[in-house]
Amino acid sequence: xxxxxxxxxxxxxxxxxxxxxxxxxxxxxxxxxxxxxxxxxxxxxxxxxxxxxxxxxxxxxxxxxxxxxxxxxxxxxxxxxxxxxxxxxxxxxxxxxxxxxxxxxxxxxxxxxxxxxxxxxxxxxxxxxxxxxxxxxxxxxxxxxxxxxxxxxxxxxxxxxxxxxxxxxxxxxxxxxxxxxxxxxxxxxxxxxxxxxxxxxxxxxxxxxxxxxxxxxxxxxxxxxxxxxxxxxxxxxxxxxxxxxxxxxxxxxxxxxxxxxxxxxxxxxxxxxxxxxxxxxxxxxxxxxxxxxxxxxxxxxxxxxxxxxxxxxxxxxxxxxxxxxxxxxxxxxxxxxxxxxxxxxxxxxxxxxxxxxxxxxxxxxxxxxxxxxxxxxxxxxxxxxxxxxxxxxxxxxxxxxxxxxxxxxxxxxxxxxxxxxxxxxxxxxxxxxxxxxxxxxxxxxxxxxxxxxxxxxxxxxxxxxxxxxx
Amino acid sequence: xxxxxxxxxxxxxxxxxxxxxxxxxxxxxxxxxxxxxxxxxxxxxxxxxxxxxxxxxxxxxxxxxxxxxxxxxxxxxxxxxxxxxxxxxxxxxxxxxxxxxxxxxxxxxxxxxxxxxxxxxxxxxxxxxxxxxxxxxxxxxxxxxxxxxxxxxxxxxxxxxxxxxxxxxxxxxxxxxxxxxxxxxxxxxxxxxxxxxxxxxxxxxxxxxxxxxxxxxxxxxxxxxxxxxxxxxxxxxxxxxxxxxxxxxxxxxxxxxxxxxxxxxxxxxxxxxxxxxxxxxxxxxxxxxxxxxxxxxxxxxxxxxxxxxxxxxxxxxxxxxxxxxxxx
Numbered sequence: 001x002x003x004x005x006x007x008x009x010x011x012x013x014x015x016x017x018x019x020x021x022x023x024x025x026x027x028x029x030x031x032x033x034x035x036x037x038x039x040x041x042x043x044x045x046x047x048x049x050x051x052x053x054x055x056x057x058x059x060x061x062x063x064x065x066x067x068x069x070x071x072x073x074x075x076x077x078x079x080x081x082x083x084x085x086x087x088x089x090x091x092x093x094x095x096x097x098x099x100x101x102x103x104x105x106x107x108x109x110x111x112x113x114x115x116x117x118x119x120x121x122x123x124x125x126x127x128x129x130x131x132x133x134x135x136x137x138x139x140x141x142x143x144x145x146x147x148x149x150x151x152x153x154x155x156x157x158x159x160x161x162x163x164x165x166x167x168x169x170x171x172x173x174x175x176x177x178x179x180x181x182x183x184x185x186x187x188x189x190x191x192x193x194x195x196x197x198x199x200x201x202x203x204x205x206x207x208x209x210x211x212x213x214x215x216x217x218x219x220x221x222x223x224x225x226x227x228x229x230x231x232x233x234x235x236x237x238x239x240x241x242x243x244x245x246x247x248x249x250x251x252x253x254x255x256x257x258x259x260x261x262x263x264x265x266x267x268x269x270x271x272x273x274x275x276x277x278x279x280x281x282x283x284x285x286x287x288x289x290x291x292x293x294x295x296x297x298x299x300x301x302x303x304x305x306x307x308x309x310x311x312x313x314x315x316x317x318x319x320x321x322x323x324x325x326x327x328x329x330x331x332x333x334x335x336x337x338x339x340x341x342x343x344x345x346x347x348x349x350x351x352x353x354x355x356x357x358x359x360x361x362x363x364x365x366x367x368x369x370x371x372x373x374x375x376x377x378x379x380x381x382x383x384x385x386x387x388x389x390x391x392x393x394x395x396x397x398x399x400x401x402x403x404x405x406x407x408x409x410x411x412x413x414x415x416x417x418x419x420x421x422x423x424x425x426x427x428x429x430x431x432x433x434x435x436x437x438x439x440x441x442x443x444x445x446x447x448x449x450x451x452x453x454x455x456x457x458x459x460x461x462x463x464x465x466x467x468x469x470x
Numbered sequence: 471x472x473x474x475x476x477x478x479x480x481x482x483x484x485x486x487x488x489x490x491x492x493x494x495x496x497x498x499x500x501x502x503x504x505x506x507x508x509x510x511x512x513x514x515x516x517x518x519x520x521x522x523x524x525x526x527x528x529x530x531x532x533x534x535x536x537x538x539x540x541x542x543x544x545x546x547x548x549x550x551x552x553x554x555x556x557x558x559x560x561x562x563x564x565x566x567x568x569x570x571x572x573x574x575x576x577x578x579x580x581x582x583x584x585x586x587x588x589x590x591x592x593x594x595x596x597x598x599x600x601x602x603x604x605x606x607x608x609x610x611x612x613x614x615x616x617x618x619x620x621x622x623x624x625x626x627x628x629x630x631x632x633x634x635x636x637x638x639x640x641x642x643x644x645x646x647x648x649x650x651x652x653x654x655x656x657x658x659x660x661x662x663x664x665x666x667x668x669x670x671x672x673x674x675x676x677x678x679x680x681x682x683x684x685x686x687x688x689x690x691x692x693x694x695x696x697x698x699x700x701x702x703x704x705x706x707x708x709x710x711x712x713x714x715x716x717x718x719x720x721x722x723x724x725x726x727x728x729x730x731x732x733x734x735x736x737x738x739x740x741x742x743x744x745x746x747x748x749x750x751x752x753x754x755x756x757x758x759x760x761x762x763x764x765x766x767x768x769x770x771x772x773x774x775x776x777x778x779x780x781x782x783x784x785x786x787x788x789x790x791x792x793x794x795x796x797x798x
Contacts, residue, residue, distance in 0.1 A: 018504040020534035219536055371621065372630040378733070387616065387625040414626060427616050429625035 024141070025214060025278040027124065028134035028270070032297025041112040042121055050166075053173040058395060065175050071423065077357065078423065080393050082364055089353045093346065098230075100342040104334055105236040105315065107227060111292035116216050119167075119209035120276065123160055130156045134273060160210050161202075168202030214277040217290055224287050233318040234333045238291050240271075240282045240313050241321065248282070253306060264312050268302055271295035271313060281313055361457075362394035365450050367464045374467045380436030382468050383413065388428040390450065392420035399453045402430065406446030406466065409435040417453070434466065441468050477562075484561035487554070495547050502540060504532065590760035593767070598647030601764065602771035602778050611768025614761055618753065619769075627772050631732055632748065637772045640728045644717045645773060651766035655759070657752030660720040664745035668704045678702060679738040685713045685725045688733055 055062035057075050064073045072079040079086060101108045110117060131137050131152050143149055172194055173181050184190045190198070208216055217224055231237070241264075248265035251257045257264075265282070272280045274294040279286050281295045299313040320330040366389040375383040392398050399419045404410055413431040420426050432446070444466040452458035522530040558565040589610070593601045601607045616625060622633045629635040634642060643649055643658060669675050677698030682705075683690035702713070708721040715723035722730060731737055731746060753762055771778040 013505050014508055015503050015505055017537070018502050018534050019537040019540040021537050215536060215538070219539060370625050372624050372633070375628075375630055376732075378727075385624045385626055385628070387620070427612065427625070429616075429620075429627075431626050431628065 022215065023278070025276070026134045026137050027276045027278075027294075028273040029124070029128050030274040030294045030297050032294075032300065034293030034297050038112055038121060038292060042118050045113060045118055046122075050170050053170050053178045061177050061179075063174060064177060067175055077360070078362070078393055078395060080364070080391065082391070086353070086357070089349065093349055093353070096342060096346040096349065100339060100346055102227060102230040103232070103235060103339050103342060105291075106231065106238070107223075107289070107291040110217065110223070110290040114290075116208060116221070117276070117290060117292065119205055120213050122163070123209040124276070126159050126163070127156055130159065160206055164202040164206035165198065167205045168198040168200070171201045172197045214288070217277060218288050227287070232338070233322075234336055236315045236317055236334065237285055238281060238289060238293060238296060238313065239285065239316050239321060241311070241316075242282070243321075245282065245312050264303070264308055266302060266306060270298035270302055274298045361460060362392065363398070363400070363450065363452065363458050363460050364391040364393060365389065365448065365460045365462050367448055367462045369465060369467075374469050376469065377433070381433050382436075382439070382466075383431055383433045384466050386430045386432060386448075386464060388430055388448065388450070389425060390418065390420055390428050391425045393423060395422050397421050398455075398458070400450050401453050402428075403449045403451075404432055404446055405449065407434050407439045407444060409438050410446065432466065434468070439466065439468050441470055443467055480561035484563065487560055491547060491550050495544070498540070498543050498547075504534075587760070590758075590764060594760050594763055598651065598763070598767045598770055599774075599777060601767035602774070607764055607767055608771065608778075611764045611771075614757070614765050615768055618757065619765070627769070632730060634730060635728070636769050638728070639773050640723065640726060641717065642720045642722055645770070647766060647770045650769050651762060653750060654762045654765055654769075655752065655754040658720060658748075658750040660746070660748040662708070662721075662741065662746045664743060665704055666743045669701050669742060674698070674701055675739055675742050676735065678705075678742060679735045682713070682724055682738050683733070683735055686727050688727060690735065
């Protein structure tokens with residue numbers, strides 16, 4: 001019998017987990033021009049957010065979205081469900097602004113104003129204050145658990161949680177009066193939904209800004225994925241000047257690097273260390289890049305140290321790089337047809353919305369004709385009954401006078417004056433009479449005019465139909 | 471409850487649902503590993519592309535998803551199983567919470583009654599004229615009226631053909647507060663039988679109609695009316711010898727100029743020939759006694775304006791009674 005030896009074939013393939021274990025990023029803190037602008041935006045948005053809820057106006061919270069009574073208070077303006085169009089307009093303005101800013105200078109929103117990056121930045125600042133900068137944090141994470149590590153970590157999480165809960169509290173404070181909410185929090189008498197939303201929003205802040213961070217931008221946010229649709233070759237983007245930087249390499253400051261055949265990049269890795277999404281900008285524009293500009297700050301400082309000109313990494317356009325445009329002609333191309341169209345549509349919509357808000361009439365009327373048959377009186381006059389739903393959306397009581405137009409001798413039979421209390425709706429039945437023969441058989445168009453007795457500017461005209469039987 | 475034609479369908483659907491959930495988990499698990507080639511140094515090479523290419527050079531990169539997201543998928547599957555245990559969804563199984571749409575609806579109605587019931591109930595202990603003087607009661611009454619009565623009687627309560635005017639002082643069954651309340655609670659069925667056979671010929675009917683018109687001094691032919699007078703005997707049983715109507719029967723007063731189906735000889739002839747049948751539905755089961763009480767007060771107030779007009783002192787006293795009723 002012949003024995004066949006079993007020889008293991010050399011392995012050419014290996015099975016790996018498809019799902020990637022997360023690599024923790026330790027961004028190094030960075031100061032500079034762009035970093036300062038980020039902090040300006042942090043303060044601007046957060047003073048607005050944390051502070052706005054506490055402002056007062058007309059004996060009430062200045063900005064309050066009262067969902068139970070469906071009234072949205074924004075300073076002097078009270079919006080009712082019927083004013084929902086303004087929300088649509090706000091969304092259109094936001095979308096167009098995003099198009100415009102992205103077409104001009106890339107992901108400005110991501111880097112500077114997006115809550116995800118803003119809160120991540122605040123959380124990272126807290127982290128740095130407690131645990132130290134990049135190297136200290138890496139060392140701390142690698143070290144075994146000790147009293148010091150435990151106290152640092154727990155104080156960081158306590159600080160994060162405190163800020164998160166405050167954020168959740170403020171958020172709910174826009175939907176339920178924040179002064180009352182504050183008292184309820186300390187008396188432990190919150191309603192179940194208030195508890196839920198404070199904790200939910202707080203937890204979302206803690207999780208997103210403390211742990212998820214760049215994962216949200218990379219894997220959850222759709223904007224990262226469709227930004228390329230808004231970019232073109234004249235969009236300002238954070239770019240590494242490959243032609244000038246390569247070949248990269250370390251060098252002695254005193255030696256002429258050009259003679260050694262090196263580019264300007266000293267390969268110090270600062271741009272990678274400061275990046276909050278953990279990318280290397282020298283690989284070109286990547287979808288992970290949130291355009292925060294920290295790599296520019298970092299690189300410029302190294303360039304200063306080396307006494308090289310700044311701008312190895314800078315905001316520039318693809319055209320500017322390719323065609324070696326100077327700054328002036330690059331900026332001229334930034335204001336191109338596309339951005340001008342975005343800009344003018346945006347301006348137009350803002351103007352129309354502002355005018356419409358300025359001429360906003362705090363009176364709304366819905367006219368409903370009774371479904372019953374029209375009534376014919378002894379004299380042959382025709383009567384139709386309508387129900388006017390009169391909404392006084394102003395925070396003061398108003399007195400209105402109601403008139404009707406549309407046919408000869410048309411008149412309202414019952415009372416024509418009505419007072420409506422502040423911010424309320426009343427049903428008001430109206431009997432309208434047209435003398436015999438004054439209107440054609442069938443449906444006739446009539447108009448109700450509802451006018452404030454004291455302020456004639458406040459008036460509404462509503463169309464209605466008057467039926468005349470055969 | 472029979473959600474399906476038979477138990478078999480319910481089981482079949484439950485099986486499909488469970489297999490689908492299990493298949494999702496299986497797919498996830500089977501796809502969580504990838505085979506990569508080893509390089510010359512024995513280390514695995516990057517996963518590279520999936521090998522799918524479109525439009526010449528558009529390739530699908532094999533970029534791995536983060537692992538935490540994979541766990542979220544598994545969590546979703548666990549959630550789905552938990553949901554099906556707690557809530558109905560698996561065939562006709564009711565779920566361990568016993569939740570149902572009908573149950574949720576009933577609970578909401580009950581909660582609503584608990585929340586708003588006291589507002590309606592506080593007027594129950596007050597008599598109707600007093601309720602009619604209360605401003606809050608009138609506001610509630612108007613809303614109830616617009617939602618439940620205006621479809622027939624009109625938004626201004628002035629009725630129309632076949633639907634009585636509630637804002638005047640003419641009443642088919644009586645306009646005192648208790649009668650109005652009874653009308654709303656139990657409904658009314660006003661019926662006038664066809665009388666042509668009892669009256670006689672077409673001419674007799676015309677003469678009678680003219681006589682009826684003469685009762686209220688409306689336009690009529692006096693000769694025909696005098697001929698028709700004797701025929702009124704057929705009507706007197708309900709409308710009374712003088713034609714003043716009988717509220718106990720709901721028989722209308724014929725001596726005023728108010729006509730439920732329109733005045734004039736022709737309309738009255740039609741009524742005599744064909745009779746009339748008028749139905750007001752009962753609202754007791756629909757609205758409950760407390761709301762009907764408020765409605766009765768509102769309707770009574772419509773035709774008793776002077777009684778409803780209150781001085782400020784009176785208004786204060788009424789409010790006190792109402793509040794006392796709540797505290798009780």
